[in-house]
Amino acid sequence: MEPFDVYIIGCGSANPTQKHRPACQILSTRGKLFMVDCGEGTQTRMAQRGLSMQRVGHIFISHAHADHCLGLPGLICTMSLLGRTSQLHIHAPQELETFLQSSIQLFCPNLEFEVLFHAVNTTIHQMVHEDRSIEVWSLPLHHRVPCCGYLFREKEGPRHIRRDIIDMYEIPISQINNIKAGMDWTQDDGTVIPNERLTTPPSPTRSYAYCSDTTPLPKLVPMIQDVDLLFHEATFDAENEIRARQTYHSTTIEAAKIALQAHVGKLCIGHYSSRMRDEKKMLVEAQSIFPNTILSDEGQRISI
């Protein structure tokens, strides 16, 4: 099966700590990298992780806070230095466009590739990108500024050919794509061989949702129902619920309740406040509600 891996590049919040870096995650699948958020220092940490920035075609930004997007100008300049010619698509709230264009104008005015800015409406749940194998949907969140998460969902692929049966019926190669697409096979004598005999079902589709930064949002639940991996911010532990409300963030318990209600496969928490010293305690709290919870950490790869 093709890899469908999420790399945690940074999982801290605004105030830098010894341990964590500002927000960035990367989904790697079918040779492509999809970046979500791009905090300061992302390009350096990609180099350390051995991830090629030239494989990034689309970047999705949740909101225009410094710790989620200040890595963009440097990343684009370095892509240019390294000779990039292919388009780069940036999906982000409208607020970011002027900053992005003026940064490019000042720091790398002679780009030999196009940077295409796509303003995302953060208030609605809609498909913001698709290619042959994946769909990306916005997830409206509730933060101090316009903000949305992103849901990545594989499209259903073709059915798998049963080579031995195909050979037995001497089906010509020209018909293979039709059969993968679900067609039956009619023999010369008129006998119909049903597709279910010739193929096995497509690989299961996989999905990953990124929800940061946000207050806990019950209306999110149907949009992320049954996703394989949910990253949900848990900036604070349970005892800092008041601070979470004041800053439009979530606690461990709140993130885990969303995961439970949405019946996700796995919950990954992060975007830790610099005030949080005891991540193990945060993990225990979240697991008390949703046992299949893990802590995010820089350098981590989560395979789905």
Next chain:
Amino acid sequence: MEPFDVYIIGCGSANPTQKHRPACQILSTRGKLFMVDCGEGTQTRMAQRGLSMQRVGHIFISHAHADHCLGLPGLICTMSLLGRTSQLHIHAPQELETFLQSSIQLFCPNLEFEVLFHAVNTTIHQMVHEDRSIEVWSLPLHHRVPCCGYLFREKEGPRHIRRDIIDMYEIPISQINNIKAGMDWTQDDGTVIPNERLTTPPSPTRSYAYCSDTTPLPKLVPMIQDVDLLFHEATFDAENEIRARQTYHSTTIEAAKIALQAHVGKLCIGHYSSRMRDEKKMLVEAQSIFPNTILSDEGQRISI
């Protein structure tokens, strides 16, 4: 003696490597930090080094290239998050002002401290800042965009009192500052005690020059004559002289020749190109011209 320490925060060039980070150096003296250049990730590396960003009152930027200034917006946002109220002065080429102001407007519009932008004329050698104990001078450089280095020079302090002699002549405390300033002492009987008998000379003044990015520039020599520490970029080794010319940078040999001609105390080289794999070779090259050369490296502190 008061410390006069230079911290190397980043000494790579534009293309990030596993090893080096973009440009930033910090002079620490008398409880104040003076920052020179502020590449992406500076705030994180200061946290790692245990250097408080709130002690930075003045930042000096050499030129508006991404690897020398993309750390500024994040640094300013975090200063704000941490409750800063004292002014921050940024001395930089005019090109940078719009980027800086628009970044602040987008990412931290409610600053509770003033950010004062001082446009530096990069074509002349002039004093750009002074306080009681230090002067900072611009050093015109030659790069692809307007660019200057900075020279930090301690002011001469007061002469040191010889406590035993002062006591012997029973000189009142009210006269101490006059004597430190160089005055003689006249006894009741009219005898004049010359200041040289009452004091020892002031501590030697110390100086540090930062020259990056630039082609080798002989006209720089008189401006940095006899400085204690010269940081001079050596983006390339000697065999890449042609590439150095094309990109308006210097080689090891060229940096060392400037140091030799200016008769500096110590030369520190850096701003390594990502193409340079063998820094020991670069050191040997520079030392063949100017023996008291060292390599810069992240985390280093050079005490003067």
